[in-house]
Each structure stands twice: as structure tokens, then as C-alpha cells.
Amino acid sequence: MAEIIVVPTPADAGRLAGAAIADLIARRPDAVLGVATGSTPLPVYDDLQHRLAGVDVSRVRAFALDEYVGIDRDHAESYHSIIHHQVTVPLGLDPDLVQVPDGQADDLERAALDYDAAIRASGGIDLQLLGIGSDGHIGFNEPGSSFASRTRVKTLTPQTRQDNARFFPSVDDVPLHALTQGLGTILEARHLVLLAFGEAKAEAVALALEGPLTARVPATAIHLHPHCTVIVDEVAAAHLADRAFYDYVYTNKPDWQGI
Ligand code: PGA
Numbered sequence: 587m588a589e590i591i592v593v594p595t596p597a598d599a600g601r602l603a604g605a606a607i608a609d610l611i612a613r614r615p616d617a618v619l620g621v622a623t624g625s626t627p628l629p630v631y632d633d634l635q636h637r638l639a640g641v642d643v644s645r646v647r648a649f650a651l652d653e654y655v656g657i658d659r660d661h662a663e664s665y666h667s668i669i670h671h672q673v674t675v676p677l678g679l680d681p682d683l684v685q686v687p688d689g690q691a692d693d694l695e696r697a698a699l700d701y702d703a704a705i706r707a708s709g710g711i712d713l714q715l716l717g718i719g720s721d722g723h724i725g726f727n728e729p730g731s732s733f734a735s736r737t738r739v740k741t742l743t744p745q746t747r748q749d750n751a752r753f754f755p756s757v758d759d760v761p762l763h764a765l766t767q768g769l770g771t772i773l774e775a776r777h778l779v780l781l782a783f784g785e786a787k788a789e790a791v792a793l794a795l796e797g798p799l800t801a802r803v804p805a806t807a808i809h810l811h812p813h814c815t816v817i818v819d820e821v822a823a824a825h826l827a828d829r830a831f832y833d834y835v836y837t838n839k840p841d842w843q844g845i
Pocket of ligand 1: 716725
């Protein structure tokens, strides 16, 4: 079962995930991180910025989960820009070692294949950060996505475009398509860390963690992974039926086990 940790606040989640990433980099200075965009991972990047101060991260590599198709890579809301400003610069990573899918490629199918090949050539992602959409997506793998899917173009649901409209002048300005790592791609990372905060995620979290395995809720794919840690705040945990059991397991976790 995925490890489910309920914490009081997003900052607490940021500290737990940040500690796991810093520990990974200490053990493996050329670690390969899977980084995510959106509001959810921000507490992790905040924590890491402090934790990694003075640490040599010159060999750390990173791959983003996804990128919009149809906006320029220099657009303020492109994931190239966001990853650069929220991850690469604050954490002091080498920009040449941070990759984001090329949503502007003339041949998007080729770009998708190349992205999966680049992840493979890196030796694979050691730790993949994930948010969850209110429709249950991870990356931009919208409901119905194959559990075996590879990096490819997906059409964003109206719900996802509405959820992301806060970053654009209007919902009509949110791109319709994205190039996203597939669920099969994500499942190849060695450790998944899925985070969710706030009331808007409570239903998706309950379906993802306690509902049946179904392509209708792409995040249920985490149950096919041998090492997945889910960290949610109290509000996002509100609909979990087995909350007491998750707390019991976490409280009684052997000391030697990290997340
Ligand atoms: P959010 O998005 O972190 O901005 O809520 C998460 C997601 O859509 O995966």
C-alpha cells in the first residue's frame, strides 16, 4: 500500500518531502529528480531552498512532468519558465541538466519519444514529485489515460482548464493541449511522492487512495507502484475513510525507514 501521511499544513509536507530529496542528493549527488509545477510543490521547493544552501547540487538532474502545447517557452506560464524560476534558479541547479518537454516542437510525437528516451538515458528518475488534479489527473494524464501510457500529447479537460485559469487572463487563454509524461513513464520512477492540499483535492484524494483502480481516476495508478508516499494536509484528508489506520501505520513506522 502507498504510505499515507496526514500533516497539519502544506509547510509540514514541504519539510517531509524536502528532507527526503535532500537525503537522496546526499546519498547520490547526481540524483535525477522528477519535478512538478502548480501550487502544490511550492512548499517543497521553499523547504529545499534552505536545506540545499551550501550543498553541491551541480550534478543533480531534473525532468519536468509536462508542458503546455501552444504557448511560447518564454511565456511566463510555460512550464519551462515556471520550472526555471521556481526550481532551477532557487535550488541552484545547472540549467543544462534540467529538462522540460518541448511543447513547441514541430513534431510533438518525436519530442515525446525523445523525452522518454532522455529519462531512460539518465538512468531513470529517482524521486518524482506529483500533485493531483481535482479530476484525479497526475501530470496531465486526464481521466481515461492508459496506465501504460508514455509521454504524449493530451487534451486538457474543461475542469483542468478551469482549475488553471487563475494563471491566465481567462479560461480561454489556458492551452487546450499539453505534452505530458505518461502514467507508464511516471510509474518507472523509483519513488513517487504525491502531495495534495486543500478542500478542492479532498474528493480526488479519497478516490485515488480508497476507490477502485480505474483509468477514470488516473492517480489510482500509484497503487501499481512499489514505493509511493502520499502526503496530504488535514483538509485534503477529510474524505478518507481509513484515516485512523494511516495514522496508526505512520506512528508505528520502524525508525530506520525514511519516507
Ligand atoms: P495544483 O495542480 O498543484 O496547482 O493544484 C496540481 C495538478 O493539477 O496536478
